[in-house]
Every structure is written in structure tokens, then in C-alpha cells.
Amino acid sequence: MQYTGVLKKMNTELLDTVQYYLDMNTDFINVNQLLNKTIEMSFVTYECLSCGLEKEIYRQGFCRSCFFETPSAGDWIMRPELSKAHLGEEDRDLEYEKKVQLQPHIVYLANSSNVKVGVTRKTQVPTRWIDQGAHEAIEIVEVPNRYLAGITEVALKEHVADKTNWRKMLKNDIEDEDLTKWQERLKSFIPEEAKEYFIENNKETEIKFPVEQYPEKPKSLNIKKEGSYTGKLVGIKGQYFIFEDNTVFNVRANEGLVVNIKVKS
Numbered sequence: 001m002q003y004t005g006v007l008k009k010m011n012t013e014l015l016d017t018v019q020y021y022l023d024m025n026t027d028f029i030n031v032n033q034l035l036n037k038t039i040e041m042s043f044v045t046y047e048c049l050s051c052g053l054e055k056e057i058y059r060q061g062f063c064r065s066c067f068f069e070t071p072s073a074g075d076w077i078m079r080p081e082l083s084k085a086h087l088g089e090e091d092r093d094l095e096y097e098k099k100v101q102l103q104p105h106i107v108y109l110a111n112s113s114n115v116k117v118g119v120t121r122k123t124q125v126p127t128r129w130i131d132q133g134a135h136e137a138i139e140i141v142e143v144p145n146r147y148l149a150g151i152t153e154v155a156l157k158e159h160v161a162d163k164t165n166w167r168k169m170l171k172n173d174i175e176d177e178d179l180t181k182w183q184e185r186l187k188s189f190i191p192e193e194a195k196e197y198f199i200e201n202n203k204e205t206e207i208k209f210p211v212e213q214y215p216e217k218p219k220s221l222n223i224k225k226e227g228s229y230t231g232k233l234v235g236i237k238g239q240y241f242i243f244e245d246n247t248v249f250n251v252r253a254n255e256g257l258v259v260n261i262k263v264k265s
């Protein structure tokens, strides 16, 4: 079997164990079924996720010009506190920004290698947590727009991490934390404007990933540079493929690359 298509982050489903799906143009692959199989992956070319042209990918699956022009790559994506649609102010395309920013957002705590705070649209729970490789997470504040979520995150960042250590996450070098206790501890640091949106009596979500063998020393595969790679898939966590020889491949960081995947045995 072989598939060719442009890489986009894997779709996921939170069942007993997370199910992963890779959309490869004409085929929709359940990646869990490739576990314990040897896979050959080769770099073919580029395909920008916005304009669809064969142009080198700059960031987030976009070519350079799309990255600086498309409404879905505005600065407020990575820095929610810069959101301005609630004021009726345009960044790149006000209609688009209203649609995305003026909807319920969640400020959460997720534990992937350490406890961190993050922001996501409510519709992206628990997808966002799975993408980060969090084994546990909890919603702490639900606000009506992205701006309020952004300023809450900025305030809480003073007291809790906002980044994941991907090596620790992949090695499963993790500790269980009581996230409801963290939530109580952080409550008083929530900004005035968002205090009324604090979620009381919430429970942690536990997430189990399909990993049979964790890498001891994860080394990241650069498929553009290597051209091709062959290895046995032994796990999937976050948006990473984990191979038997400690090689890991971040699907999300390679969005916009066209690859060929051959399932060998």
C-alpha cells in the first residue's frame, strides 16, 4: 500500500485510546492500524495549504506570501491577547476574524511534560490537548471571545508555564498532577474582566495515547533534508509519529509538505 498527499495535522478522536487519522487526498488512513508496521516515507514536493501552489513552506503550512497575507495566520492566532474583532477592528479580514474570535474560548491547564496554561476555541476541546500530547487536562475558564481568553492566559503565564517540553512529552517523562488544585491555586490571578467565567467543580480529562514503546532519546526527523526514511512505527503521541529507532516525526510541523508513505510490512 502507498499513499501520496500533502501533510496536514492528524485528525483525532478521543476514545479509550486516541485514534489518529491522516487525510491523504484520496485516502483517509487510520494511523493506529500502521502500528508495528515498517513505513517508508519520502519527501515529494511542497503544496501551500492556502494557495495550493508548489511553493516552499515558510511557517504553519503556508508559503511566505500566504503566511503574511492569509487571515488565518494573523498574529492573534499565536497571541490571542492581540484579538480585536470584539472592538470591530480589522487585522486582515474582519468578517473572518469575527467568525473565529467571537465564539466561546476555553483557557485550560494541560499536563504533557509539565503543567501549562493554554487557550483554544471551545470546539477544539479535547483536540488541542491531544495535539499537545497532554495525558491530563482541565478547562478552567470559559469566555465569550478570544481576547478575554488571551488576557487570562497572559495573566496566568506569570504563575504557570505556557510551553511544553516535547522531548519529555515523547519520553513519557511525566508526573501526575492534581489539576483541580492547580485551578484553585490560580483562581485569584484571573483578570477582573474574566473572573465571572471561572468554571467551578470541573473534572480532569485523562488521555491515553497509542504508544507501545517510548523513545529514550528522541531525535527529530527532517524529511526535507533526508529525502526519505524507513522505520517501524511504535507509537503516536501529540502530533508525532514515534519509530523503533528513537526517530520521531512531527506531522504538524511538516504541514504543507507532500510526502509519499509506503506501508511495507
Ligand SMILES: [Zn+2]
Binding pocket: 048, 049, 050, 051, 052, 053, 055, 062, 063, 064, 065, 066, 067
Ligand atoms: Zn501560499
